[in-house]
Amino acid sequence: VEMYPIQGAVVMRYKSSELLIMPEHVDHLFKCESREDFQQYFLRTALVNRSARKVFEAWSRKDRGIWNRLAEAVTSSYSDAHLEGEDAEDVSEPTAAAETTEPNS
Numbered sequence: 001v002e003m004y005p006i007q008g009a010v011v012m013r014y015k016s017s018e019l020l021i022m023p024e025h026v027d028h029l030f031k032c033e034s035r036e037d038f039q040q041y042f043l044r045t046a047l048v049n050r051s052a053r054k055v056f057e058a059w060s061r062k063d064r065g066i067w068n069r070l071a072e073a074v075t076s077s078y079s080d081a082h083l084e085g086e087d088a089e090d091v092s093e094p095t096a097a098a099e100t101t102e103p104n105s
Helices: 023-031 035-046 050-062 066-097
Strands: 002-006 009-014 017-021
Touching (some): 002 066, 009 023, 009 050, 009 066, 017 023, 017 050, 023 066, 035 066
Antiparallel strands (some): 002 009, 009 017
């Protein structure tokens, strides 16, 4: 199973199946304090429909390391999303302060 953190979300792919974990769920998963909380939230809430849960369960039976890689992808996606947000704030401040005034003749 391949995992890609993209713009605060996590995309999971295997063969012709793909799951998308939305950024609001990634935020909540990042803040989970225990592995049990993480797994329960992921299976019950982040996977929003039965089909998605079935696909993930099939993947997890074949790939024992999927939970650890998912936790790493969530951490990476969460960090990337917050760094992008900070960069956007930093960029907007100098542009507002860089106004030029024309000299009086």
